[in-house]
Amino acid sequence: MGTTKTDHFTESQNELAVLAKALGHPARIAIMEYLLKVDACICGDIVNELPLSQPTVSQHLKELKNAGLIKGSIEGNSICYCINEPGLEKIKGFFEHISANLAKKRSECC
Amino acid sequence: MGTTKTDHFTESQNELAVLAKALGHPARIAIMEYLLKVDACICGDIVNELPLSQPTVSQHLKELKNAGLIKGSIEGNSICYCINEPGLEKIKGFFEHISANLAKKRSECC
DNA sequence: TATTTATATTGCAATATTACGATATACAAT
DNA sequence: ATTGTATATCGTAATATTGCAATATAAATA
Numbered sequence: 001m002g003t004t005k006t007d008h009f010t011e012s013q014n015e016l017a018v019l020a021k022a023l024g025h026p027a028r029i030a031i032m033e034y035l036l037k038v039d040a041c042i043c044g045d046i047v048n049e050l051p052l053s054q055p056t057v058s059q060h061l062k063e064l065k066n067a068g069l070i071k072g073s074i075e076g077n078s079i080c081y082c083i084n085e086p087g088l089e090k091i092k093g094f095f096e097h098i099s100a101n102l103a104k105k106r107s108e109c110c
Numbered sequence: 111m112g113t114t115k116t117d118h119f120t121e122s123q124n125e126l127a128v129l130a131k132a133l134g135h136p137a138r139i140a141i142m143e144y145l146l147k148v149d150a151c152i153c154g155d156i157v158n159e160l161p162l163s164q165p166t167v168s169q170h171l172k173e174l175k176n177a178g179l180i181k182g183s184i185e186g187n188s189i190c191y192c193i194n195e196p197g198l199e200k201i202k203g204f205f206e207h208i209s210a211n212l213a214k215k216r217s218e219c220c
Numbered sequence: 221t222a223t224t225t226a227t228a229t230t231g232c233a234a235t236a237t238t239a240c241g242a243t244a245t246a247c248a249a250t
Numbered sequence: 251a252t253t254g255t256a257t258a259t260c261g262t263a264a265t266a267t268t269g270c271a272a273t274a275t276a277a278a279t280a
Contacts, residue, residue, distance in 0.1 A: 001239045002265030008161035009136035021134025026119035026127040051118035056269050092205035111269050112235025
C-alpha cells in the first residue's frame with residue numbers, strides 16, 4: 001500500500017496526474033511564476049527567490065523537469081531553466097476541455 | 111520536516127498548489143472526467159467506475175471536495191457529486207495566464 | 221593547479237499519502 | 251422494527267514527500 005495503482009488508469013489520466021502533482025506544491029508554483037516573470041532564467045536566482053535551502057530548491061526543480069513542465073540547459077557555470085511549453089499546454093488543455101463541456105451542460109444537477 | 115512551508119508562500123500560490131495537488135492522482139482525474147461525462151452524478155456509480163475500493167474512492171472524493179473542485183449534495187439515500195466551477199476556473203486561469211505570457215516572450219532563452 | 225561559484229546527490233528524520241478491512245451512519249424499503 | 255443500500259470514518263500498513271546538512275561534481279577564475 002501507499003503506492004498509487006497507476007496501471008489501473010489510462011495513460012492520459014496518469015500523465016495529467018503527474019503534471020498536476022508536480023504543481024501540487026507552492027514552491028513549484030512559485031518557480032513557474034518566477035520563470036515566467038524573468039527573461040533570463042538562471043537557477044541561482046531561483047534559490048535566492050525562494051524561502052528554501054539550495055538542496056530543496058534543486059529537488060523541486062528536478063520534479064518539475066521530470067514531469068515535463070520545465071527544461072534546463074547548461075549555460076557555462078550555471079543552468080538555464082525555463083518553462084517547457086508542451087507539458088504546460090497538455091495540462092492547460094485538460095482544464096479547457098472540462099470548462100468547455102461544463103458550459104454546455106450547465107444546471108443539470110446539484 | 112516532511113511538512114510543506116506553507117506560510118512562506120503567498121496565499122495565491124498555496125491555493126493553486128492545493129488545487130493542483132488535488133488533481134495529482136489518476137483516480138481523481140478519472141473522477142473529474144467521469145463527473146463531466148455523466149449527467150446524473152451519484153457516488154455509487156463512481157465507486158463502480160473506479161478500480162478502487164469504496165473507502166478509497168470516498169477518500170478521494172473528500173480530497174477533491176476539500177480542495178473546492180467538486181461539491182456534493184445529499185440526494186435521498188445517495189449523494190450527488192458534481193464539479194464545482196469556481197475552483198476549476200481558478201486553476202484554469204493560472205494555466206491560461208502562463209500560456210498567454212509565454213506566447214508574448216517566446217524564444218528569449220533556452 | 222588551487223579556489224571559488226553554481227548546482228546536484230546522498231542520507232536521514234518528520235510528516236503525508238495511498239489503500240483497504242472493519243465498522244459506523246443514515247436513509248429506504250420491507 | 252428489521253433489513254438492505256449508499257456513503258463515511260477509523261485504524262493501520264506500506265510507501266512517498268518534504269526539507270536540510272553534508273558532501274560531491276563541474277565549470278570559471280585566479
